[in-house]
Amino acid sequence: MWRFVAGKSAQYLLVLALTVALNFMLPRMMPGSPMVFLAGEDVGFLTQEQRAQLYALHGLDQPRWKQFVTYAANLARGQLGYSFQRGRPIAAMIGERLPWTFLLVGLGLVLATIIGVALGALAAWRRGSAVDLGTLGVAMLFESVPSFWLGMVLIAVFAAGLGWLPIFGAGTAGVSLHGWANLVDRARHLVLPLSTLVLITIPGVFLIMRYSMLSVLGEGYIATARAKGVAEAVVLRRHAVRNALLPVATVSMLNLGFIVGGATVIETVFSYPGIGRLLYEAVLNRDYPVIQGTFLIITVSVIAANLLCDLLYPLIDPRVRHA
Amino acid sequence: MTTASLAIPLLRPRRRFRLGTVGWAGVALLVALTATAALAPSLSPYNPEDTVADPFQSPSRAHPLGTNDIGQDILSELIYGARISLTVGFLAAAMAVGIGTLVGIAAGYLGGWVDTVLMRAVDLVLVIPFLPLMILLAAYLGPSFWNIIIVIGLLVWARPSRVIRAQVLSVKCLDYVEAALALGSPARRIMVRHILPAVLPLALAQFILAASSAILIEAALSFLGLGDPTAKSWGSVLYYAQVRNAFLSGAWVWWVVPPGLLITATTLAFAFTGYSLEEVLNPTVRGRRHAAAR
Secondary structure: OHHHHHHHHHHHHHHHHHHHHHHHHHHHHOOOOOHHHHHOHHHHHOOHHHHHHHHHHOOOOOOHHHHHHHHHHHHHOOOOOEOOOOOOEHHHHHHHHHHHHHHHHHHHHHHHHHHHHHHHHHHHHOOOOHHHHHHHHHHHHHHHOOHHHHHHHHHHHHHHHOOOOOOOOOOOOOOOOOHHHHHHHHHHHHHHHHHHHHHHHHHHHHHHHHHHHHHHHOOHHHHHHHHOOOOHHHHHHHHHHHHHHHHHHHHHHHHHHHHHHHHHHHHHHOOOOOHHHHHHHHHHOOOHHHHHHHHHHHHHHHHHHHHHHHHHHHHHOHHHHHO | OOHHHHHHHHHOOOOOOOOHHHHHHHHHHHHHHHHHHHOHHHHOOOOOOOOOOOOOOOOOOOOOOOEOOOOOEHHHHHHHHHHHHHHHHHHHHHHHHHHHHHHHHHHHHHOHHHHHHHHHHHHHHHHOOHHHHHHHHHHHHOOOHHHHHHHHHHHHOHHHHHHHHHHHHHHHOOHHHHHHHHOOOOHHHHHHHHHHHHHHHHHHHHHHHHHHHHHHHHHHHHHOOOOOOOOOOHHHHHHHHHHOOHHHOOOHHHHOHHHHHHHHHHHHHHHHHHHHHHHHHOHHHHHHHHHHHO
16 A cells, blocks of 8 residues: 555656646746746836846846756745735735635535535436436536536526625625624625536536446345345445445546636636636736746645545555555 | 548448437537538628627627627627637647547557556646646747647647557457567557557547537636637637626626537537447447446
């Protein structure tokens, strides 16, 4: 098992190294001066002196490998640079946003997995029935729906139209709420973005669970269990679902990157103050250092979550433990 | 990779070619959409670039879907949008599956360290959060039609290459490949003459599935303002609808809903066709289905 984790860790380290290298190379590979990407589009108005200063700050006068060492050393100290739009340290900007994204993605993942697994198991158990075909059709439909559009429609119907829920943000602006009232306010703001994320994430879980259940139900031990008179509900719960869950865990892990991407777009639609929204704002402002910092942190989070899943995997699959 | 070379193995199928109702529904929808895109100039009532009426008009006889923020006819925008969405979808998918087929054949046939290196690369690409990377690349490369295609193509090849590698592994053991090997054909010739034709039908299915995700990704990038600013795609129509807060007024019914439904329908059409083709062409998928049905 430790060999498995070590192999995976090496792979993640490589992803991390590639991400850092990409971030380092991109501004320096683009046509024209890298200054535009490191210092902002106002670079044309700078005096010769200021230019020289900026050049020295980023070490652009040094050989490239030395620039990279400086860059990597800064990263290792958690130094992501400064936003040239706002002059603020990027690490702090990201730190403010990260909890919101963790809340949205974390809750979304848990809810989507529970609902997707339950529906998938049910559909496979009632294979070919109206329930199965109906859920299958709806799942394929929601897999093809653009997330941002679903968000816009939900806003139009439930927020702007019916007025049940707030339209944007993570809390009511301009009022300070405390305790219970604050919690309710946050929750109300979370409902629509979370529903959007859950609705577009369920189909992936559902399709894998249904498929996995179907192959498990064809196994000999299911027939054995039934033959020896085990109650259907017990066969479903203990024999079928438990074994069908394994591929779901693997695929959910693989899909994490996609879900985070989906959250990026959803946060944008709802002006939800997460890291995806920060990425979007940075793109609008052509704030390249922030774009890079955000991308790096998103990648690191996804890798960390993957590693965590790898470590937890042996708990649900004993075969890995003994391998 | 031309469509002609893709079509050849399909024209003389070994097995009977059954696509099923779902598959044919997908094909029919695709044909209809492609026809709309091709005939856009004669189908659309106005030039989508022209200001033809007052802005923010509700639907009327003259403008069935109303007008947008600068008085362009929304219906005409959507008809022309089919061109951009389908073109991006097809070209990006062609690129992705081109790379995927190359990687899949090389990894599957050559095996050894080539296989290890290529498949590790696939794993790496699959771990990286996809859309944020695209946003990063699109922001640097600048919004343009070709950049979008290249970015999508460069990032979608991983899944096709896995599927094709698996197929190559099973084709590799077939008698005619071993016969060619025994006759002393060089590896390159075997890959091009014997392996490639055997995986092309599967590559076609992967192509269609890749086009389905490419269309969704193009819509998302355009929606974020990272698409080609001069091209009218369904995603960019939604971008302007969002910027002008169309979803806060009654305008969402004719300005937001139709482009989204078109994106969904197109993605669904590709997915239906792709999955059905995959099921017909990929013996492993079919085999597993049958095992499950016991």
